[in-house]
Amino acid sequence: MFRGDGYEYWSVRMKTILISRDLWDLVIEGVNEAEKDAGKLNNAQKKDAHAMAIIQQVVHDQLFSRIAAASSAKKTWEILKLEFQGDTQVKAIKLLGLRREFENLAMRESEAVGDYFGWVMALVSQKRAYGEEISDQTVVKKVLRSLTPKFDYVVPSIEVGHDLSKLTPGVFAITRREDE
Missing domain, CATH: 1.10.1200 (Non-ribosomal Peptide Synthetase Peptidyl Carrier Protein; Chain A)
Structure with missing residues (x-):
């Protein structure tokens, strides 16, 4: 559970979990909304929601409000990265x-x-x-x-x-x- 301390270690653990579930590329690159194949787009959106759900599950309630409005795993990750690692x-x-x-x-x-x-x-x-x-x-x-x-x-x-x-x-x- 990420409570705001130890972002460096938490992010490494999360990256490993997301890679193991073949979701990391979506977190980094996001969903290609220009994808013409509806099936591929739908699959990417489902995987994105799965990645976002994993990240949300391991964030303490006090931090959840900061990412609740994010519409993708990429945006969720970027919010946490910017806040806890900085620009x-x-x-x-x-x-x-x-x-x-x-x-x-x-x-x-x-x-x-x-x-x-x-x-x-x-x-x-x-x-x-x-x-x-x-x-x-x-x-x-x-x-x-x-x-x-x-x-x-x-x-x-x-x-x-x-x-x-x-x-x-x-x-x-x-x-x-x-x-x-």
Whole structure:
């Protein structure tokens, strides 16, 4: 249930649900009202109503009033996206803040690797949700250079033992189990 918080994660979940039901293209492109084949148009309108119903069902009543007047799944999605993600300028400002937070993030002495890795991946997910292209290698390098000094012996081992251009953040999931 979407209550207004965590739009980035909610929208990813919704996109997955709508893709799995072959409805996502309608949400993004809308119904082609110029379709000459009445059967195809009718089918597209039914699928659009189905997509809109799915979105409406997972929006809390307090937010429903904002989308109730929308006449299509595309309009419904755009209303929520604009309100909770913002327009291009708002997205750019949010992304700038996330970039700054990502660059300044460093593991604390008392923090477990798994917890730190979770924070890093949460920021990466948010950046990606706002359209930032961030490679797995960038994430790996960030984590390696920002671990506490107690991991100074591990970092060179990873750098020497693995090709960093092919390494994925999954290597830290292994470290997480060992650390906890």
